Amino acid sequence: MAAAPLIEKLDAMARNGADLQSLLEAxxxxxxxxxxxxxWTGIYELFADGALRLGPFVGAPTEHVFIGYGQGVCGTAIAERRNLNIPDVSKAPNYLACSTETRSELVVLIRSGEAIHGQIDVDSHDLAAFDEQAVAAVEAVADRLAKAYDLHSTPHPSS
Amino acid sequence: MDGPPAQDLASLLELFVPILSAESVEGTLAAAARLAGELSGAPAAAAFLIQGEELGGEEWFPAADAVRARFGPHLRRLAGDSARRGTAVTAPFPPGLEDGGEPRVLLLADGGRTLGVLCVACPPAHGESCSRLGGLVAPVIARQLAVHRDAREQRATRARYERWFRQLDQHLRVLDRERQKFAAVAGQSDIFVLSVDPAGVVRWTNRAMVRQLDHDSPGWPGRPCGEAWKLFGAPTEDFCPVARAFETHQTARQEFRREDADGTHIFCATALPIFGPDGRAHEALVLVQDLTGLEVVRRVEQRLRHVVSNSPIVLFALDRDGVFTLSEGKALAALGLEPGQAVGQSVFDLYRDHPAIVADVRRALAGEEFSTTAEVGPLTFETRFSPLRDAAGDLAGTIGASTDISERRRLEGRLLHAHEMEVLGRLAGGVAHDFNDLLTVILGNAELMLSRVQPGHPLRHCAEEVQKAGAQGARLTRQLLAFSRRETAVAPQRLDLDAVVDEMGTMLRRVVGQDIEIETVRSSAPAPVRADRALLEQLLVNLALSSKGAMPRGGKLCLEVGAGVLPEREAGAGEGLPAGAYVSLTVLDTGCGMDEQTLAHVFEPFFGTEERGVGGLGLPLAYDIVRRSGGDMRIESRVGEGTTVVIRLPRDDAAGAAGEDELRAAA
Known part of the structure; x- marks a missing residue:
């Protein structure tokens, strides 16, 4: 599904002075x-200590409120500074079992150039759930959130 | 004068005050642009912020839009190039901007990091002062930008942590709700719940587990989980699904039994690994469930289901809408249905082509209790409907039990036919007996007449006709007496049907005449039967005569002896051919055949079959002979296509030499 309506909504919220928390939640x-x-759809924010901490999310509560640098798919995406689309988490050697039902996972970094603010993490109960359209939609939203981060804060030097 | 404008020290310091006192990056940039412009007497000065390698915000002096519009594109390009290259890049103003003099570019760097760019349109006369500006002012501006940058990053980090703490707070609330739910379920449950660490040590239990301990006993936490298995009477010390759960990272389940004074108890232990953020199982949750009561219920249900599914009935239940909620019983197979297959289907859809059934179901769903019969294809079912009511006593549907009474109906038909034949036979026998007395008188007198009337006498022929008619009458009387079962004594013996057919061949050819070709086919296997030889020969003659009647213009008559085995499930109950090996005789003619109506009455005596030439008793008598020999007889016929009579007699498997001797003697 195209991300355009959501991007428009986020832009309208930003114009009306919404804070970063509200934009992330939306x-x-x-x-x-x-x-x-x-x-399961959520945001992990990158902190100065290199750790990811859980931000707003929709879905079952997760015990992964804190993910160390390089740990699991999320931490790996930060360490390797790239988005990750895992069609079958059972074949990912470093996968952190968040839910026994999760079959595939998508991690898209929220970044401004070389600076990384955090990531959008999506889990699915289906195998290979993230096609090109889904990935493009998440990437578009991540880009928009990166701009919001730029407006509200300076990217962390460590990133 | 080519020096800077005259400024005293106090004035110079005053110029720095706005930079030092600015409370934001933007304020610092504005003060820097103003300072640069006023110090150099430039027509335009701009301070740019660098974010990454790109320009961020910018401030101008003078702040007039016209200044920004004239000098902005060139100075912005120079600032951007400088930011990307990390060094001051300058180039002359294009034509039309000569009044801007020479563009001067200063990098605002602090701690080795370029934070901004200061661009000044420097008049030629003020070149030296502009150069000094870089060495004097730029470091101060850069330091101020760094201070504000650090402050901003601190604020952003604080905001980020604040969001994180808010998130944690929400998360803790969710987890607390989950914890309360778990505690409520585990605490109140009769299932025994315990948490065990990878070393096999109990860390927590629910109340059900605590109740298993004595009051003065120390609690479960800290004890090896093996003590729990001992408590439940698990069979061996090796029993530990917990260890398996930790090893396999999978749920482990194991049932065990405990025998004690109360009888047999059945338990099921289930160990579920609980994973930490690192993906490892840090503990296992163990559920121990007493299945004893469930097992009893399960056994009763299995027994009940076994009884129902093997009962020779169809047991069904329908809800208010006529949808099957139950469909069980062995008789379902006759309908081509598996047990449970109809569940979920509407009876009105399933039997839409059976209006009588639909009408019965509507009566039943209206609450009526009744019995009825219904035809489904060749089958007849007798069904008892009873209303089905819910706990409140409201009508919830109907329940019914159907019995396949097809065989009973068939036997009833046979019995009726047998009664009819018996009555008819008795009547025929009585008539024949009395008529035989009359025939004795007629034939005696005819013989007397013939002995006294010489050949050639006009009455001689009359006497002969009387004697001939009397003889025919006597034959008919014998047949009638045979049919009534009063005349022919049955003397069964072991016979080879092939041999009997062979021996009768010549005689049958005389019976049917030259216009009809007779073909006999022998059985590939021995064809021993136990029957009365005279009756068997009479049977063949009767069938041949019947076929002759059907072939007035000649044709072909084929007698084929065969063998087969009748399965148990196809054997008739009580009467008819029993299950097992049989010998068959198929008599096939190419005659005119019979229509369905004739075929339905073909075994009834004197039923309008004179054209078949046996005076109305041939086939009934044949049928009677076969039945008296323990076999069955079937006729298939179509008008214009001839008739096939199939007779099956039990194969006589009398073992040993005695049987063979008897067979040879009979032959």
């Missing part, structure tokens, strides 16, 4: 609602 809620195969 982003995950909008992505989750628009994609039936997204069974």
């Amino acid at each position: 982003a995950v809620a909008g992505l989750h609602a628009a994609h039936p195969q997204f069974h």
Whole structure:
């Protein structure tokens, strides 16, 4: 599903002075609602200590409120500074079992150039749930959130 | 004068005050642009912020839009190039901007990091002062930008942590709700719940587990989980699904039994690994469930289901809408249905082509209790409907039990036919007996007449006709007496049907005449039967005569002896051919055949079959002979296509030499 309506909504919120928290919450809620195969959608923010900490999310509560640098798919995406689309998590050697139902996972970095603010993490109960369209939609929202981060804060030097 | 404008020290310091006192990056940039412009007397000065390798915000002096519009594109390009290259890049103003003099570019760097770019349109007369500006002012501006940058990053980090703490707070609330739910379920449950660490040590239990301990006993935490298995009477010390759960990272389940004074207890232990953020199982949750009561219920249900599914009935239940909620019983197979197959289907859809059934179901769903019969294809079912009511006593549907009474109906038909034949036979026998007395008188007198009337006498022929008619009458009387079962004594013996057919061949050819070709086919296997030889020969004659009647213009008559085995499930109950090996005789003619109506009455005496030439008793008598020999007889016929009579007699498997001797003697 195209991300255009969600991007427009985020822009309108930004114009009306919404704070970063509200934009992050609206982003995950909008992505989750628009994609039936997204069974858990959340944001992990990157902190100065290199750790990812759980931000707004939609889906079952997760015990992964803190993910160390290089740990699991999320931490690996930060360490390797790239998005990761894992069609079958059972074949990912460093996968952190968040839910026994999760079959595939998508991690898209929120970045401004070389600076990384955090990531959008999506889990699905289906194998290979993230096609090109879904990935493009998440990437578009991540780009928009990166701009919001630029407006509200300076990217962390460590990133 | 080519020096800077005259400024005293106090004035110079005053110029720095706005830079030092600015509270934001933007304020610092504005003060820097102003300072640069005023110090150099430039027509335009601009301070740019660098974010990454790109320009961020910018401030101008003078702040007039016209200044920004004239000098902005060139100075912005120079600032951008400088930011990307990390060094001051300058180039002359294009034509039309000569009044801007020479563009001067200063990098605002602090701690080795370029934070901004200061661009000044420097008049030629002020070149030296502009150069000094870089050495004097730029470091101060850069330091101020760094201070504000650090402050901004600190604020952003603080905001980020604040969001994180808010998120954690929400998360803790969710987890607390989950914890409360778990505690409520585990605490109140009769299932025994315990948490065990990878070393096999109990860390926590629910109340059900605590109740298993004595009051003065120390609690479960800290004890090896093996003590729990001992408590439940698990069979061996090796029993530990927990260890398996930790090893396999999978749920492990194991049932065990405990025998004690109360009888047999059945338990099921289930160990579920609980994973930490690192993906490893840090503990296992163990559920121990007493299945004893469930097992009893399960056994009763299995027994009940076994009884129902093997009962020779169809047991069904329908909800208010006529949808099957139950469909069980062995008789379902006769309908081509598996047990449970109809569940979920509407009876009105399933039997839409059976209006009588639909009408019965509507009566039943209206609450009526009744019995009825229904035809489904060749089968007849007798069904008892009873209303089905819910706990409140409201009508919830109907329940019914159907019995396949097709065989009973068939036997009833046979019995009726047998009664009819018996009555008819008795009547025929009585008539024949009395008529035989009359025939004795007629034939005696005819013989007397013939002995006294010489050949050639006009009455001689009359006497002969009387004697001939009397003889025919006597034959008919014998047949009638045979049919009534009063005349022919049955003397069964072991016979080879092939041999009997062979021996009768010549006689049958005389019976049917030259216009009808007779073909006999022998059985590939021995064809021993136990029957009365005279009756068997009479049977063949009767069938041949019947076929002759059907072939007035000649044709072909084929007698084929064969063998087969009748399965148990196809054997008739009580009467008819029993299950097992049989010998068959198929008599096939190419005659005119019979229509369905004739075929339905073909075994009834004197039923309008004179054209078949046996005076109305041939086939009934044949049928009677076969039945008296323990076999069955079937006729298939179509008008214009001839008739096939199939007779099956039990194969006589009398073992040993005695049987063979008897067979040879009979032959």
